[in-house]
Amino acid sequence: MTDLSCNVLVIGAGPGGYVAAIRAGQLGLETIIVEQKAHGGTCLNIGCIPSKALIHAAQEFFAVREASGGHSKLGIRTSDVRIDLAKTVAWKDGIVRQLTGGVSGLLKKAGVRSVQGRARIVDGKTVAVETADGVVRISCRNLVIATGSRPVEVPSLPFGGNILSSTEALSLTAVPETLAVVGGGYIGLEIGTAYAKLGAKVSIFEAKPHILPQYDEELSRPVVARLKALGVAVHVNAMVEGYDSDQSMLRVRTGSEVTESAAEKVLVTVGRQPALEDLGLDQLRLDMEGRFIRTDTRGQTSMRGVYAIGDVTGEPMLAHRAMAQGEIVADAMVGHGGGWDKRAIPAVCFTDPELVVAGLLPDQARDTGRDVGVATYPLQANGRALTLERPDGFVRIVFDKPSGLVLGLQAVGAGCSELAGEFALALEMCATLTDIAATIHAHPTLGETVQEAALMGLGKALHA
């Protein structure tokens, strides 16, 4: 058994863990990061990045296929369109390799030592890591738990064979003829839409009354319309009861009616759960908040010197939240910073059209008892949206009427994910409608719609 010691030991090299380790290393703390698989975690390896790669490839293929069918308004003509999905996946894997390799390099540059293996907590200051060369025992002054999350399994649809989690769905080498997506949240919609564009016949089954249930229907409506246009069948209030792998049929109950739906592959995306099993967490008896580890604003758990960040600490399970937490715990360990005081965590769904939200939705704002105003500006009135052939969608600003303080921003539209930064900045800076309206937005861009929405809120719209 090898013994190592360090000041900071990070378990998990996802976006939260690697950021915490890099910053701790930069702050001069002797740091070790333990990862069972590749650096980068879910986000880089089997989540954000590969899914966006697949979504992009699918969109490109779809556009060319539309052209080949004579549907291009742009006058583009082509023929004999095919996709070699194995090659697409290899391209995607290349991007993943490039990025995970980059993370490894950044960790090394910051002086962080990497240990590959499965970590098991012995006590609050000691972790045993099963590596290829035997068990390494690491003692540390500060422990950071950043083990992330894993997909939730549905008992009637255990993963394996034709039942896929998002991980397998991102590495298929052939487009299935029929794909059933169980769960109408953003992960299922993103991957389902991509496969629909690649030529699969996709059906989505959502147990709640509408897809993207965490958002209001006004926001999800353009997405539903696009799914319909892409030939995706959306079933709501639908409970999946089981799968017949011989017949490739999915059994679904809607109310009292049970129907069967053809599904060569079934993608299950009903949520994610913190990855805390087999970690030895019971040794620490940390205070929990439901299934998540309870932390304070500095990422400190109920045990001194033990921190937790990212998906193990709760919703929203987003890479950029984990990254921000990673920085905070590294600063906390050296006595810097003041803890979590963010006003907004933007969230993006890379559906088609894309959907981006930051801050409060209209109903959430009204629930605070404020006098709330809502200004909505359609992409249809935006030049850039028209040149991109995508006038569907809108930008919406939720604001406090008396003061004009911006409380939330939302957008749905092709390419709108890039507005996430402006939305978050506006909220973080406590911008008012006047601030946004008085800021010159470049023409012609989709971002102009944000300025126009602010002008509408002020009753001074120019282009509406």
Next chain:
Amino acid sequence: MAIRTIRLPDVGEGVTEAEVAEILVKPGDLVREDDPIAAVMTDKATVEITSAYSGKVVWIGGEVGKTLAIGSDLIRIEDDTAAGAEEEPKAVPVAEPATVAQSVTPVEPAKQTTPSPISAVDSGTRTAVSSPQPMPPNAAIPPRAEGAPVLASPAVRQRARDGGIDLRQVSGSGPAGRITHADLDSLFQQAGQGGGAATSSLQPQPETVETVKVAGLRRMIARRMSEANASIPHITVVEEVDVTEIEALRVKLNETRGDRPKLTLLPLIAAALVKAKQSNPKIFARYDDEADEVQYSSAVHIGIATMTDGGLMVPVLRHAEALDLFGMATEIGRLSEACRKNKAKREELSGSTITITSLGPLGAIATTPIINKPEVAILGINRMAVRPSWNGTAFVPRTMMNISASFDHRVIDGWDAAVFVQKMKVLLETPAMIFMKD
């Protein structure tokens, strides 16, 4: 040359701020890495801060008594080892509080005695973290409403944090009540004007006022006293006790003590408390306000209010029930000495279940002791004196002493308080009963 900044590190205890108890360097001093540069005090311990760099001190960010937010700039050092390097604040490792010796620095030696004890270190008391020292709000701006959201950009928030300003106390002059850099400028300017000690030389001032910062242990005592007095409804019972017999016993025991320490009345009173617990267990308890729970311990841990140069401290005579009189005397002597030399450990200053406070010969006829929170009772010992006592046929000289016992009326009813005081009176007047097995 590079200017290095040492910031106030996280001193543990889950606190967001700490009070500067001592600054050990001054501008111009040369320090080496790991040299102690300051000491800060949290509710529970004083922690020494060491330098992370070697070089010349060029700036000091705090003064004794000032409360700084964790992460605030504390000291800047001109470091000549890294020419051309950019300013780079560095972490200052903090020793685990459990291993840090208590180094309370007396700032203002207490001149007046008080019958009310306070424990400088008490792990059992959860004291709410107070807000950083409130800054005077900008007079031109209406005060921020209670619970109103704090609107400030990240840069303003960072600057406030570094400067130890709680933005919840600050009103913003910007749009929608946003706090601006100008608002902070104004606050820093006001704070920099000082405490108003400066007076115009043109205007004769017959009266001079010396303003002394309430800091260090004295400030801790002040806070804890206010908190105990404000949150506990006290009732105080005063009773006259004839201590002639117990005094005679004490004198007798001292005559034959040999090498053992000289007995004062304190161990005898402690022994009486141990005995009284058998019939009055409710009096020996700790009240957890937050959990609405009262904890009764089987042990008798007696806090002994002790005057030190730095102020009042309360070391704990642990497991008094397991000690004999001389054992208690030895332990009380050791604890008092440790407190006076600032060597008392954290565990020696916490965990008491009742406290004795005594002013000895300086004591009065009666006092109103303040309970050592979170306990529920305190026993005050007043001055002993020979007074005439009517024995039914004649006045006889007897050694008399009053005891003043205060109780937490939330959990101790007047009846129980009176029963306990009467029990103590009986035990102290008939000392044989203290040592009698029931």
